[in-house]
Amino acid sequence: MEAKLPIALKVNDLDNVATLFSNEGKAGAEIEIKDKKGNSSSLVLKNDIPYGHKIALGEIEPGSNIIKYGESLGLATAQITAGEHVHVHNLDSRRGRGDMEV
């Protein structure tokens, strides 16, 4: 029997990231991306991804929106490719920024 792949969930059709709910998110691992309608696809992780963290589903240009729940989480600060970890190193908030003009 084939082992079950680690699962990441895509909440909304507009999302360009999915959230991994597995402790097995190692670089090079194949994971399954599921959406709410039950559709599924697979993706290979480019980095180690901790439980609950986000994975890019495709190319994301610097300065463009990172989308989850169909809404913006902030802007990409670097070029991001499919399977890459999306977190504080490449995603910046636009809100509560007393340190800059937004």
Place this chain on the structure above:
Amino acid sequence: MEFWGYIRENGKVGARNHVAVIPTVVCAAEAAQAIANAVPGCIGLLHHQGCCQLPPDLERVTDALIALGSSPNIGAVLIVSLGCEGTDVERLCAAIEKTGKPMDMVRIQEDGGVTDSIALGISKAQKLAAMISAQRREKAQLSDIIMSIKCGGSDATSGMASNCVIGYVADKIVDAGGTVIFGETTEFIGAEHILARRAVTPEVGNRIFEIVNNMEARAKSLGCDMRKGQPTPGNIAGGLTTIEEKSLGAIMKSGSRPIQGVMDYTDMVTYHKGLWIKDTPGREPEILTGMACTGAQAMLFSTGRGAPQGYPSMPVIKICGNVNTYEKMRNDMDLNAGLILTGEKSIDEIGEMAYNKFIATLNGEMTKSEAIKYYNFIDIHTLGPVI
């Protein structure tokens, strides 16, 4: 369906029948704690305010203590005053007396200092506890329910599992004619447009934008990025990268019903029915006080990282969205909503379990945070400086 509670003179229904020992000021808190610890049936409301604050904050502290003492979960009140505090003790006593609850008082500077006041307070608290101990639960309606909701120690599971469970219960309570209150204004930042669309009138929608703008302005006032303050380092380690992401997950707990209006921090529920916002910060000691001020009988509280705290006068039910955390903190967590993300249970299935636990709690069943008695550190949110 119905529940069994303590029906108070004003028609409100309590899920607990505590004697509240209320210090008027931080300097009376240790005496209040000693009294509450010594007498069965007592809880202390051990805040850190009430002196050397600007008048609007002193008024807010008085209002908060009135609201806490007026909660239907409180059967009797013992006020512990120092004697030189800024809190309006006269107004506090008059308001509590008006509820019809048995009430008494000790004054540390008049009653022989700390040790003698504790002894006198214990004796008075014993009488109050005995006086209310024979009160019986009576049948109450679901429309008498006031449920507060909150998420804390959030991670990526919160918005996708445990908050969805709370949203399910919130819709059910609203549909039964009850009241549901949610807050954490900081955690509307980036999601306020979604909440405003659910407002019953454009005025309520504008008020939602206004409280979020005020909170964001306060966060920006020190000239730094609020990240690490919000989201917290624990949120970030748990996968929540920005405040927008935290907020979009946090608002899931409000369910889907229309938002009726915005209540201020110390407001009590009077005419309010349906789903309401309370303007509060996100940190537990302060928001839980704001929620207890509503008169909520109990709270549904979702967590991913594992926030363990309860509240002395309001039972708190912990719903954990993270299976790893649930396994490590079983004695602190009431429900495992992580089973939604493993595919073993649906949101509706865990939602029904949470609803049943909520009703059982109203009927007297203890929550984990009550059983471990982890609820003594509370505070009142104030706006100005300590001076």
